Amino acid sequence: MPGEWSDRGRVAEYLSREIPHRDIAEDMLLKALPQQVARFLDLGTGDGRLLALVRRRHPDAKAIGLDSSAPMLDRAKERFNDEPLVELREHDLRGPLAGIGTANVVVSGLAIHHLEDARKRELFGEIHALLAPGGVFANLDLVRSASPRLHERFRREIGRIEDDPTDRLAGLAEQMDWLRDAGFSEVDCHFKWLELALMIAVKESPATT
Secondary structure, three states: OOOHHHOHHHHHHHHOOOOOOHHHHHHHHHHHOOOOOOEEEEEOOOOOHHHHHHHHHOOOOEEEEEEOOHHHHHHHHHHHOOOOOEEEEEOOOOOOOOOOOOEEEEEEEOOHHHOOHHHHHHHHHHHHHHEEEEEEEEEEEEOOOOOHHHHHHHHHHOOOOOOOOOOOOOOHHHHHHHHHHOOOEEEEEEEEEOOEEEEEEEOOOHHHO
């Protein structure tokens, strides 16, 4: 997978894709975040699209964007132009999150579905561990369709002839269970259109237990 994402043509093609209703889902993601965001992490930041949206809503927040693709990070660097509150790091999500520090928000957009299911589960646990109490994890991602017919419909709607070979889709219900197993509360799906789903999970504050 890292080799594929080092191809600038592949990266340009991926970033050019349009998914219907994505902007609606992103707006709902922003509304699910705490009113005050001091420090947040964007997993699989790509060209920084989601990171930029969160910073537009929370301009004083310190942002860290992780991605394994050098061409993706180059796009993100162009977008942010050395903004002092934005830090971009090369990191493969297949490896454990380390040296990140505490954040009160973790977001991800269309990235985690590239991981194998066992790694998804591990990652959810790592996210829970680094979130401050009361912190929010917001994951806008692709999930497995309920049937081959619905999968074909989704692919048709987004203009794809073939499946993306890097996709490792898991079911929505499974992933919500994995989030609960990781210790999250208020696990819910705030938006779903075919395979596009927004999962929100909260790390409970001790004061509410």
